[in-house]
Amino acid sequence: MPKPLPADPWQGFQPGDWQQRADVESFILCNSLPYTGDDSDLTGPTERTQAIWLQAQMLLQAERATVHRGRRRGGALQPDFLDRREELIFGMLASPGGERLPTGGDCRQLALYGARQLRHTGTQPEVIAAIADLARYYDIDIDPPAATAQQAIQWTFLALLATRDPLVGRRRTLSGLDVFFDIYLQRDLDRGVLIEEEAQELIDDLTIKLRLARPTGDAATVLPALYLPLAGQTVTRTGFRLVNTLYTLGPAAAPHLLVLWSTALSDTFRRFCAEVTIDTSSLSYAQALPLPEAGHSRTMSPDRLGATRSAQVYTLCQLLDALDGSSTLGINVLRREVLSAILARPNRYGYLTVQLPGGAVDLHHLNPAARQDVLQQLLTSFES
Template sequence: MAAVEETALSQEELEAKAWAGFKEGNWQKDIDVRDFIQKNYTPYEGDASFLAPATENTKFLWNYLDDNFLAVERKQRVYDVDTHTPADIDAFPAGYIDGKSREETRDNVIVGLQTDVPCKRAMMPNGGWRMVEQAIKEAGKEPDPEIKKIFTRYRKTHNDGVFGVYTKQIKIARHNKILTGLPDAYGRGRIIGDYRRVALYGVNALIKFKQRDKDSIPYRIDFTEPEIEHWIRFREEHDEQIKALKKLIKLGAEYGLDLSRPAQNAQEAVQWTYMGYLASIKSQDGAAMSFGRNSAFLDCYIQRDLENGVIDETRAQELIDNIVMKLRIVRFLRTKDYDNIFSGDPYWATWSDAGFADDGRPLVTKTSFRLLNTLTLEHLGPGPEPNITIFWDPKLPEAYKRFCAKISIDTSAIQYESDKEIRSHWGDDAAIACCVSPMRVGKQMQFFAARVNSAKALLYAINGGRDEMTGMQVIDKGVIDPIKPEADGTLDYEKVKNNYEKALEWLSETYVLALNIIHYMHDKYAYESIEMALHDKEVYRTLGCGMSGLSIAADSLSAVKYAKVYPIYNKDAKNLEGHEYEYVEGADDDLVVGYRTEGEFPIYGNDDDRADDIAKWVVSTVMGQVKRLPVYRGAVPTQSILTITSNVEYGKNTGSFPSGHKKGTPYAPGANPENGMDSHGMLPSMFSVGKIDYNDALDGISLTNTITPDGLGRDEEERIGNLVGILDAGNGHGLYHANINVLRKETMEDAVEHPEKYPHLTVRVSGYAVNFVKLTKEQQLDVISRTFHQGAVTD
């Protein structure tokens, strides 16, 4: 562990010492981490034979964590909560995994805990006191009355601000679950600080640059009123960023680290980078707190130390094992309601890797292999965090592709995203926030927007804006007229489609208004000062909208177009066999609550353009409706097709569809075809999703696929080769994202009944991985109900 030292050296002398042996470039004159990487990283095209085993110290620490903390969580959900200390960068004293002092601890490779004890959760009341209080009580504790007094009497929160401004229209939409999961009572997240800057430059230099930025815009007496407000906010935000950087130095000093200076070796590079991230997760509880794109950067330091004989491969692997260990024990205080939407305690410490540089060199390094190696049983074993994300391209080095495939088959812990799409839109130093959301590290951030229930909007279109579950008039009467059936009792496709566009127009307006309110208030009451301190002065902002229920909407429109769909009205449902459960007590007689569909129709997910083109139209239409609207701080609207585990919650609060999807049953995840409907194999499913235009969903298009081991091949070598081929083929057909599970349904069914046998069983859901046994029973059954492909292509 590096001690606080060398205060007598000038900044120039410290930089010369830290940067010795690195190739010169613009990175030495300005903050330009990408330039440093491009000048200094070493591409690796060999195989995994160089990898070293885990050290005894790594094994000790991981076993100690599992025995003393993770095992407790498996029994009682939450290990512990600090109810007296509002979280901040420097709110807690130093803590170590084994609970010993700095001088005696074996936790001395990469140090730093969120609180003073592993897995103890801190409260972050700036986001909203009600949620904090509820989460504390659900953990079996009582909130501190003095803290409650502060945050209910004296300190306004993000949640207070949002709900004080929300319109009646927004509240009704939330109540009826067509708007769900909005970040109005929890941290928004999806902001990636460029934590590499802490290592490359040291915090003193970052403070100097931020002070320069703060003073870069002089005040002018001819400013307009909006310009005055912008100038004041610009200076205030930079002032908060500088304060946060000073707290980061204090955090380092608590652990005996001098973060004011640049990192001088590989151990410090890993440690300094982690401390930047640690400061973020100590002060913010965003839904996704992603780690960035760090392998090539860290490999520059590791490779230099290896070449200079400072470390060996065992030490190099130990550094990566230990930072991954720390990333696995991030914890946030969440309510059970939150868990229903984001199940399994995820925090998306997403670590993006691989892909290509713009000059054609692969961004695969030996540290790319070391990261995957942490997932093997000889090291830390399978785990959902960090959310390892590989930027895939068929041209990546073959040995690396095969190693990725092997680890996927063994662990189901990796997701793959299209390097071609990401690099062409966002450059070669982009990383994923959360699940599928790309952004240029340190130059771009997202206003996270959760998602709308776009399938439910189709039912509103048919019912004239009434909710099929409650009968409530959600869209003002007269905006959309209920659809009257044709003479033969069926629905007309063009009428349904036209009404659907009107419903989506209303939904987008309600949605974006809510988001503008949310992000105004989040900036005001829960600003992410340390994360934004690790960004450039001028930041490109996106509004990361989202949609759910794509496959249901597409299949239902397909049914109306190609088959005969007869609406079932509330007055008839009560006494109609098979539809009794759809009846809504007290609702209008003419409320459509169910459907009878006769005849066959094309189904999305089977590489059939007739259905797939409808899905493309839905995505394009939703995005077009959002793009026409004004957005807070000039953010550029994007959207993702992603559901997390909230597909269960959406289904629970939505009625039956013309596609045959039943009331109350889970949606398919993300852009997936409806569960069990993609009957032609894994590749046709991928090809259908790959047809969706990425320009209509720049925030990402998520596909989760499960294939059985036998369906993938007869032995390990065949399975590895086939999985590489499947990923190459999907990527070549425009697929943006692929979650890959290689699992047997019987294993998961046994885990439902005997969770104690499967404490580390990892499964990928919509955009992230989760410990299967941490899911609710309902969510476990949803995962089991999804398609288990028996091969790449089946008839």
């Protein structure tokens, strides 16, 4: 049986300035620890995760995502679920309400401080009210701070649903989530509330919801991108878990996972990322944001990196290490069969970013003819 939760949601966290004012970065500085391990303790998908992901895939295949979201009954917005009894994280991007509020705040504040304290400090009351209304659709009380990792992920995701607040940039890009969630997950692991399999389940459920995101014409609903990690941040165990979703759930074009590469990252994380890249064609790399407009930018096939998987992993790591420090680094690796699938059904991969000698190109910025031309050029270069 799980251990009872403490009455104080902050119990187990290191004290600091974050307790006196709303300051997520101070909280992270006081409580985050670098992960020096490898991928050996990562787990595969559970039967529950596979069942939820199957339902999500059916929803995507039927192209019913936009119909399923935010139905009105008698003038009232209703929640949306894949399986209410089995889901761990509720809600979908562009979920009930449609009209989301712009905010310059940090969505992680809701999990750390709770709606009650944020209202007390006068933090964007109209935004907090909108998020609280959305939470009530799911019978969730966000007044207190999150007391568990599940609540921290749920509170933060609700804030993302109700607002137009990207943590970085203008394109609904998400960063800093891995280190924030990792603090909560590690605390729950330490006190016996979670086991590693359950921690991976939470990250899998969050990723499923991000994969269900679909553009609606609103710039704020552009498919999300996750950057791992931000410059100056250490590798976390949850960084491994997020990359591991490409195994537990399979490859996907969204959310776009981009690794900000540096030789300062641990050898184990760099090697794991390279392995996942070779296996799934679903990771890309850059040295800094924004993505390069010119310079060392390319898309390549794995067989150009070596004859065996181990050789490909080694060569990719060496290539990325050699380009470290260049603000123009931008690389992704796509298998020929993946590129052929994109060429055959480009609309399914419309939000993929490919790296070309002239710089990074977001496929959704191109008209259909230009998109086909770019993909055909890449395929031809692979076959030459």
